[in-house]
Amino acid sequence: MKAIQFKEYGGPEVLESVQVEDPALGEGEVKIKVTAIGVNYADTARREGAYVVPTPLPFIPGAEVAGVVEQTGKGADQFKKGDRVVTLIGSGGYAEYVVTKESNLIPVPEELDDENAVAIPLQGLTAYHLLTTMGRLEKGETVLIHAAAGGVGSLAVQLAKHYGAEVIATASSEEKLNLAKELGADHTVNYTNPNWRDEVMEATDGRGVDIALEMAGGDIFHETVKCMRSFGRLVVYGVASGNPPQMYPSGLMNRNLSVIGFFLPQIMKKPVLFEKSLKELLKLVNTGELKLTVGGVYNLDEAAHVHEILQARKTKGKLVLKP
Incomplete structure (x- = not known):
């Protein structure tokens, strides 16, 4: 079968199209013919050797797929071919x-x-748990959502509004800010503006935000800390800039701030959390209360290009590869 693999860490150019053996089917397993592949920042971190857990070489990235059941193994009887x-x-x-x-x-x-x-x-489960499980969002609170036109951000804006929050959305262009506004954001801020933090504080009448969702790292992280009000919760779920921030925990004390890390695979280890949240997300999608934004669909051979535009912040919504 065709796959995209990298044999060394590096930029998008290390991704190459290869022919490999089909994966072996074991007991209790299902073989899926892939029809759509979700592209995520985690994939770029894997490629750079900078992921939260080690990435062995050679490596085929991709943690999110949709498709059709091709074959079922012994003991797998909940799905049939063609599902x-x-x-x-x-x-x-x-x-x-x-x-x-x-x-x-x-x-x-x-x-x-x-x-x-x-x-x-x-991205749906990430947005959901950033706000609820980790951020402990309560109705009437104010949420700052960075990269609000991206895959996670665009869903987080809608979920935060659904749960009764006031939303301040940041993005890097007017086009992306307009999308965030269409999705329900109450205030929009261009974070490429050197004074973006002042705009956030102005939107909250100087009080700051209760919850912030942060995945850029570097200066964005430090400026976000300054946007937090007393008892605020800053939830970190990535370092897209490649620049992990340095932090002094004692600096959080004077405002009783919390900085919380989030890693989705840990949620997957708790079936109760996983099943409940997924059912709620699917219900919201089916009723039209949660709109999915697909920013582009590309051929699998274009994976390097897709990584490049994702990291250049030239995209909106979900990016999808198709074999």
Whole structure:
């Protein structure tokens, strides 16, 4: 089968198209013919050797796929050949076929196409748990959402509004800010403006925000800390800039601030959290209360280009690869 692999860490150019053996099917597992692959910042971190956990070489990235059941292994009897499914896997998604445990599969609703379905698991669950499980959002609070036109950000804006929050959304262009506004943001701020923090404080009448979702790192992180009000919760879920911030915990004390880390695979280890949140997300999508934004669909061979434009902040919503 065709797959996209890298044999060394580096920029998008290390991604190459290769022919590899189809993955072996084990007991309790299902083989899926892949129809849509979600592209995420985690994939770029894997490629750079900068992911939260070690990345072995050679490596086929891709943790999020939608597709059709091709074959079921012994003991896997909940799905049959031809069923449409979406799933999260550890790696190997940039390929024509993947194998995963049957228990990891999620049926795709009939009215949802594969490109939109693949936008739900990783980024939908991330947005949901950033706000609820980690941020402990309460109705009436103010939330600052960075990269609000991206895959996670665009869903987080809508979920925060659904739960009754006031939303301040940041992005890097007027086009992206307009999208955030369309999705429900109450205030929009261009974070490429050197004085963006002043705009956030002005939007809150100087009080600061209760919750901030931060995935850039570097100066954005430090300026975000300054935007927090007393008892605020800053939830960190990435370092897209490649510049991990240095922090002195004692600096959080005078405002009783919390800085909280989030890593989705830990949620996957708690089936109760995973199942409840996914059901709620699918319900919101089916009722039209949660709109999915697909920013572009590309051929699998264009993976290097997609990584390049993702890291250059030239995209909106979910980016999808198709074998």
